[in-house]
Amino acid sequence: xxxxxxxxxxxxxxxxxxxxxxxxxxxxxxxxxxxxxxxxxxxxxxxxxxxxxxxxxxxxxxxxxxxxxxxxxxxxxxxxxxxxxxxxxxxxxxxxxxxxxxxxxxxxxxxxxxxxxxxxxxxxxxxxxxxxxxxxxxxxxxxxxxxxxxxxxxxxxxxxxxxxxxxxxxxxxxxxxxxxxxxxxxxxxxxxxxxxxxxxxxxxxxxxxxxxxxxxxxxxxxxxxxxxxxxxxxxxxxxxxxxxxxxxxxxxxx
Numbered sequence: 001x002x003x004x005x006x007x008x009x010x011x012x013x014x015x016x017x018x019x020x021x022x023x024x025x026x027x028x029x030x031x032x033x034x035x036x037x038x039x040x041x042x043x044x045x046x047x048x049x050x051x052x053x054x055x056x057x058x059x060x061x062x063x064x065x066x067x068x069x070x071x072x073x074x075x076x077x078x079x080x081x082x083x084x085x086x087x088x089x090x091x092x093x094x095x096x097x098x099x100x101x102x103x104x105x106x107x108x109x110x111x112x113x114x115x116x117x118x119x120x121x122x123x124x125x126x127x128x129x130x131x132x133x134x135x136x137x138x139x140x141x142x143x144x145x146x147x148x149x150x151x152x153x154x155x156x157x158x159x160x161x162x163x164x165x166x167x168x169x170x171x172x173x174x175x176x177x178x179x180x181x182x183x184x185x186x187x188x189x190x191x192x193x194x195x196x197x198x199x200x201x202x203x204x205x206x207x208x209x210x211x212x213x214x215x216x217x218x219x220x221x222x223x224x225x226x227x228x229x230x231x232x233x234x235x236x237x238x239x240x241x242x243x244x245x246x247x248x249x250x251x252x253x254x
Contacts, residue, residue: 008132010156010188010215011109012044016237017246017254018110018190020045020220021062024241027064027091028069030060032103034091039107042247045136047110050097050118053106057081058097059133060123064114066094077117093249097122099143101129110136110190113144123151136188149185156187164191168198176211188215192238193226210234224249 010016031159033044049062054077061084066072070089079087084094100109109131113122121206124226126135137148138158151155159167163182167189170178183189189209193201201218209216218230227238227249240246 009045010136010236012108014236015216015250016217017042017250018045018047018219018237018238018239019215019243020047020241021049022046023243024091025244030062030069030094031089031091032095032100035100035104035107038243039104042241043243045108045110045237046100046104047112048097048100049112049114050122051076051114052118052121053081053084053096054078055080056121058118058125059084060095060097060100062114071095097125098128101125101131104132105129108134108136110138111139113148114139114254116141116144119144119147123148126152126155135249138190139233140148157185159186159189161195164189164200165195167209168200171205171208176208179208179212179214183209183212183214186214188217188237190217190219190237192219193221199229201230201233201235206230208232211237221246228253 011014019038021029021039024034027033029187030048048060050058051061051064053059053134061076065075070087081096087093126132132152132155136156139145142160142162145160167179167182186221191200215236217239219239220234221227221238223238223246227246238246
């Protein structure tokens, strides 16, 4: 696990609000406008997703295609970065990761790399922006996570399900001391409330992760009562589509 000084942004506040794809109210998700809105409403960390454009550029998009967000059938990898940036969606087009890092030069950003092809382009964007000290490297793929972590060994890195699920079961039988090997190299664990019917975000597991030095967040939580319950149970971060609601809830607990 990384030491605190290599991931200081994860310790800026005891309760972090992580803006899931920005704050997409009135604008499209993963746009610069959505990121601006999240920060205006008090987000501590931005979260975005990355796919690769046709010309080899890391682009902020959760989906591999434009259908849900833009109502167009093309895939992200069929259009150039310039064409994606020009797509007509509320709040502007699909920005490159480099543009997001440049637009918010002091803001921590969690980057979920969605495909193998986007790994190197993501590394290039982070390197060019000299942003390794303010990114959280994330992926649903353990292979991709390790590739990113190898490129930026001092950067914060988020656990994948390949680590979280075994860690959960070790927590059940061995407590926090049994998590060290499973969570090696990981700074944070963003966990869903449940996985395949198993309640992961339990107070016990959250406590054990914290005791093991892992910053723990729950995603994606948009209900204020649930937010309050998780924060009271010791969760250090809420990943949410509703930055406004999360900040208000956090402030009410202070």
